[in-house]
Amino acid sequence: MRAAAAIAGLFALFAVPFWVIPAYDAEAAGFWQHIFVTIFVFAAMACAWNILGGFAGQLSLGQTIFYGIGGYAAALMNQHFGLIPWIGMFAGAAVSVVVAVLIAWPCLRLRGPFFTLSTIAFLEVIRLLAIHFKDWTGGSAGLPVPMFVGTELRIGWSWMLFREKENYLVIAFGLLVLALIASWLVRRSRLGFSLVAVREREDAARAVGINTTAVKLSAFAISAGLTSLVGSFHGIYLNFIDPETMFSLPTAIQVAMFALIGGLGTVSGPIWGTLLVVPIAEAARGWLGAGANGLHGLVYGVVLVAVVLTMPHGLVGSIGPWLRRRFGAARAVDPTRIAAPVTGDAIARPPIGPVILEAQGLTRRFGGLIATNDVSLTLREGEVLGVIGPNGAGKTTLFNLLSGFLPPSAGTLRVMMPDGSWVTPSAPHAFAAAGVARTFQIVQPFAGLSVLENVMLGAFHQTRSATEARRIAEEVATRCGLGALLLAEARSLTVGGAKRLEVARALAMGPRILLLDEVMAGLNPADVTAAVELVKAVRDSGVAVIAIEHVMAAIMAISDRIIVINSGRMIAEGTPDEIARNPAVIEAYLGEDYVHVAA
Missing domain, CATH: 1.10.3470 (ABC transporter involved in vitamin B12 uptake, BtuC)
Structure with missing residues (x-):
């Protein structure tokens, strides 16, 4: 239509x-x-x-x-x-x-x-x-x-x-x-x-x-x-x-202005912007002759100011959504998509596989500050590795090193490919190609896009077809409890919804390694429980997970192993029970006066 x-x-x-x-x-x-x-x-x-x-x-x-x-x-x-x-x-x-x-x-x-x-x-x-x-x-x-x-x-x-x-x-x-x-x-x-x-x-x-x-x-x-x-x-x-x-240069500015007036980023907006401004300016110059020399610039300026003040998203960007709400047919919501995230009981957990990520001596310096100092770790297929530590310990810097957002000042990092070969990626898109996906500590949704389009951007990592990407996105969004919100703008989501959206976007990439950066921080208890079950379901599908988390009950529940970072150094590694009783960990969190509670 x-x-x-x-x-x-x-x-x-x-x-x-x-x-x-x-x-x-x-x-x-x-x-x-x-x-x-x-x-x-x-x-x-x-x-x-x-x-x-x-x-x-x-x-x-x-x-x-x-x-x-x-x-x-x-x-x-x-x-x-x-x-x-x-x-x-x-x-x-x-x-x-x-x-x-x-x-x-x-x-x-x-x-x-x-x-x-x-x-x-x-x-x-x-x-x-x-x-x-x-x-x-x-x-x-x-x-x-x-x-x-x-x-x-x-x-x-x-x-x-x-x-x-x-x-x-x-x-x-x-x-x-x-x-x-x-x-x-x-x-x-x-x-x-x-x-x-x-x-x-x-x-x-x-x-x-x-x-x-x-x-x-x-x-x-x-x-x-x-x-x-x-x-x-x-x-x-x-x-x-x-x-x-x-x-x-004035012509270049005019062309950009037509797109701005019509609606930046919309397909038809530049045409509407041109249709609004050019006839007025050209007709004025034609009717008034030499007396209108330069008048087109005034017309452009007046229209631009009026549109920016009244319709900041341009003609199509402002009027289009209103017309769709007023006259567009409402899309029915499939009741099966309103379900909560898939629980960990959906499939049996496979055995933990071989090492698929290996870091040796990772160090990152910012001038005289050493944010990450000689950190070594391994991650196995289907394993959940928890990363904990006080605020400012260097955990997010470690994640940036593990996903290519920061190059290490020293140390090596390699990822095993599905065919068994090892690669050393050097940029975020290369890490993604190696099967590494991540979320961010401060959520970064594509705010102007819908939930469906956000998840499709992850799905495009697996396919070039928009139809197939949409199918993958709908399936993953449903798994993450977002099925009823597919058409909602990402900026309208709650904190919990935005965090689930980031997880869904990462999962839609079909990763083998998933880096979760505080996805449970700020959530209410019900959302934390749902997030724990979602991580377990991801783990049970064979995806390896590295999770930074401050919600201790959650990280203890999902982790097979935990490493503890303090002042950029790894001070402990072990099972959740071993970490909970480790004197060095207790001292890092509570101070040396509480070391005796380890007993």
Whole structure:
């Protein structure tokens, strides 16, 4: 139903300038058709930018680099080699993808405003290079699009030059549809989920096995290629190309603003943002003439301020959820999904297997502070290893070492693969590939996504199919007691629900080793009991577990072995009974005055 409505809306958007306006007012048709060509061009660029800036959350203001490369590629290949613009269009897109990767590789190591400033710097460098190589580009004076071979006028579809604006409308609309379809496909793919995860919480994205650099590079490349295609067409349409127009910072800002007004990270938001702003600004300039010079900037500013103050999530991001609540059909909840988490009695516990993780002499220094000092441990298949110690003992630092979030200053760590070989991962996504999943001490859900989408991000580690990932996510969420909350936003969950969600997201990865960082802290007794049963069920499925916990009754109930960390050092190791009576452990927790209670 929604797909049919979207197709109908696109058809109506094209029909207005192509048929309706010429039939209603033939004299004004050319003016309005020009406005709609501009709308389609900017909407396509906004959709392309939204893949990087909306889905991935990377605020690039250098996207007109690729718009300009596309424009110059089509014109220069036409001028110097006599090639039709269609060839130059795709050649420019290929060059833009290469340039995007070269620019993104250093820039993506920067965060926040520093990344944005670096993209502006690259835009200025490219603009100056276009001015400098004037023998090819015409320099600051620019160059006209070649329209003649001798005295013969190059006109028609081959040369992308027409007397009637209807043909330009067809091409511009086709580029918009292409950008929209690409955006839709990306958002619903594994890549799209990964990009949104990076935007929401990059550390949590790394924990579910996402190579954050690779997915951001992919978004940069796709966005650049689409933007370049649009730039090639628009340069031919304008009939003149110069560095100030093709590598324009104000144009880059406008494109980002259209996506922001329409709704960042939504598929159709950039189109609605463009439809709202461009007609007002262009009509004002057309009606008022020279007296409206610069008025479009004022229009952009007023609309932006109004939307940000009244609809901070943009038009689609704010109105869309309201429409779904008001007119959308409610999804029935399957009563079988409201059950509590699966208990440990569901399957018999298999025997503990061979060692699958081995750490020797792990040490982590932060300047003069030694957070973890010469810690060695082993973990066996199907075993639960508890890690306890006072606050500040270095337990979470140890977890960060065991999951690749921190490199050790000294020591070695290796993980056994299913085929029996041993590997030494060096990054979170490599640990995930080796079968290691983790939760965080401070829960890190992808707050803007639903419970189902959160768990799907873990499931994508096992499959590239969105359908299969959804099936896995629903099954795991039900096991963790979240079946009735699949459509709820993660930010709406209670503390206990958020902790179960993190466990579900980790389990959906299909791990062989699960690191649980204080998943029972802050829970009420009923939730603690449910969490204990869930850990036992995970253990009984053959997954090895390392659990940091301060709830002593719980850690004693689930652990086969316990190690105790104090001041970065491992001070004790043994069974729960042995640890409970160990004088060094009692002293670490209660002080030396209580050592006598060990008896």
